[in-house]
Amino acid sequence: MKLTQEFTKGFIKENPVFVMALGLCPTLAVTTSVENAIGMGLAATFVLLFSNIFISLIKKIIPDKIRIPSYIVVIASFVTIVDMVMNAYFPAIHKNLGLFIPLIVVNCIILGRAEAFANKNTVIRSIVDGLGMGLGFTLALIVIGGIREILGVGQFLGHNVLPVSYKPVIVAILAPGAFLVMGVLMGLMNMKKTK
Amino acid sequence: MKYFLKLGLILLIISVVASGILAYINSITKPLIEENERREKEEARMDVLPEAVTFDSLTVFNKETVYTAKDDSGNIVGYTFIACKYGYSSNVKTMVGLKPDLSINNVKIISQSETPGLGANCIKPEFQAEFADKTENELKVDKDGGDIISLTGATITTRTIANSIKEGLNELKNIILTEEEVTE
Numbered sequence: 001m002k003l004t005q006e007f008t009k010g011f012i013k014e015n016p017v018f019v020m021a022l023g024l025c026p027t028l029a030v031t032t033s034v035e036n037a038i039g040m041g042l043a044a045t046f047v048l049l050f051s052n053i054f055i056s057l058i059k060k061i062i063p064d065k066i067r068i069p070s071y072i073v074v075i076a077s078f079v080t081i082v083d084m085v086m087n088a089y090f091p092a093i094h095k096n097l098g099l100f101i102p103l104i105v106v107n108c109i110i111l112g113r114a115e116a117f118a119n120k121n122t123v124i125r126s127i128v129d130g131l132g133m134g135l136g137f138t139l140a141l142i143v144i145g146g147i148r149e150i151l152g153v154g155q156f157l158g159h160n161v162l163p164v165s166y167k168p169v170i171v172a173i174l175a176p177g178a179f180l181v182m183g184v185l186m187g188l189m190n191m192k193k194t195k
Numbered sequence: 196m197k198y199f200l201k202l203g204l205i206l207l208i209i210s211v212v213a214s215g216i217l218a219y220i221n222s223i224t225k226p227l228i229e230e231n232e233r234r235e236k237e238e239a240r241m242d243v244l245p246e247a248v249t250f251d252s253l254t255v256f257n258k259e260t261v262y263t264a265k266d267d268s269g270n271i272v273g274y275t276f277i278a279c280k281y282g283y284s285s286n287v288k289t290m291v292g293l294k295p296d297l298s299i300n301n302v303k304i305i306s307q308s309e310t311p312g313l314g315a316n317c318i319k320p321e322f323q324a325e326f327a328d329k330t331e332n333e334l335k336v337d338k339d340g341g342d343i344i345s346l347t348g349a350t351i352t353t354r355t356i357a358n359s360i361k362e363g364l365n366e367l368k369n370i371i372l373t374e375e376e377v378t379e
Contacts, residue, residue, distance in 0.1 A: 088224035
């Protein structure tokens with residue numbers, strides 16, 4: 001596969017959320033607003049990029065039988081380092097993203113890409129894959145978050161976009177709204193694919 | 196058997212290396228993080244009691260220091276404490292600035308992760324202004340017959356903040372009053 005294809009596959013064809021259904025727990029939890037979606041998406045992309053690099057570098061050293069626990073140790077350590085460094089040197093960013101960083105440990109996209117891609121491919125390809133998948137994840141979060149924020153509070157990125165007379169459908173930003181919006185979007189993606 | 200021992204050993208080495216790196220980075224970043232938190236609280240204290248120049252620690256409440264605030268000629272201009280209570284989905288921490296007569300000067304929500312778009316609106320200045328000039332007995336939300344207008348769809352968050360401040364006041368007023376007698 002060409003490098004450009006490797007990069008763009010995460011956006012639609014192999015979108016982590018809508019097609020592979022990876023990382024659904026954080027997807028459902030943080031898509032209450034576009035701002036949150038961007039924060040979670042970028043933090044996950046960052047960690048995914050570096051964990052992919054790490055895993056592809058050490059893939060030869062780790063025996064096959066204990067690869068999963070090893071990956072988890074690597075990913076968890078990396079997330080903790082990012083959390084601590086960001087908190088110490090960039091407190092302003094940490095205040096906005098800090099909430100999402102511990103959630104990334106349990107985001108199965110990271111482990112999923114380590115297992116499905118980074119341990120079989122070169123460092124360069126793993127970087128491209130990590131970036132593409134991470135941005136695809138971010139894109140999916142922004143789409144879901146955008147729909148929920150517009151329906152639920154009549155805003156987009158905190159700015160009013162609907163007339164004042166619009167009465168917000170509060171359920172859209174509560175938990176059920178996440179399932180409904182994601183389900184409908186997944187359905188639409190499948191409909192397009194089977195056509 | 197030997198093979199499995201080897202696997203365990205490799206995993207052990209990976210874990211030891213990882214924890215070593217983590218311990219090292221923690222030792223570097225910890226003082227910086229504490230410094231950041233301290234500065235943030237200091238800023239919040241200045242926000243809720245802008246007239247104050249110095250803050251002297253008075254007692255400890257909720258594991259956080261309660262301060263007596265003084266202006267530059269040493270007169271007491273108020274007190275600050277941190278109220279904390281579990282709201283709808285998170286602990287809501289509020290920095291409270293009190294006037295010398297123990298009514299509220301101003302409050303500032305310093306940490307929360309309530310529902311975005313609903314409870315999280317408690318960080319808006321318009322909402323925090325609701326609490327200004329309230330006394331202990333006036334800390335009641337509109338649903339309970341008080342004056343504090345609750346956030347749309349987030350009565351629980353509003354009530355939590357009001358109650359946490361009320362509890363703090365209740366606990367601290369005796370300490371503050373006796374302290375005043377001693378100093379006078």
